[in-house]
Amino acid sequence: MIKSELVSRIAAQNPHLYQRDVENIVNTILDKITEALANGDRVELRGFGAFSVKARDARIGRNPRTGEKVAVDKKSVPFFKTGKEMRERLNPDSDQA
Known part of the structure; x- marks a missing residue:
């Protein structure tokens, strides 16, 4: 789903x-x-998941295409971890302990 589809769906549910x-x-x-992520904070939406930033080292x-070695700088990347409720809704038959 893209942002415009999300907006349309929310608007349809809230006339x-x-x-x-x-x-x-x-x-x-x-x-x-x-x-918040740019400031290094973690954002948690209960029942949905949590957004955080992970640091990747230089490598x-x-x-x-060419197989040539290239230096990749260290960087920060966004990371999303689904919440328990979201996982249960997506995997209803799963018996996770």
Whole structure:
């Protein structure tokens, strides 16, 4: 699902809201999550999951086309871990301990 589909679905479920207002709400939420991750914070949405930032060390990689070795700088990447409730809804038959 892309952001425009999310906005459309939320607007359809809430006919008392204008679509542009729903779009502003979704954009604000995503902007706040992005801002928190940029500050190194963790964002947890109960029942959905948690967003965090993981640091990746510098390494030597390979150019897949030429096979040439390439230096890859250290970087921070966003990471998402699903919440327990989300996993249970996606895997209803699973017997996880």
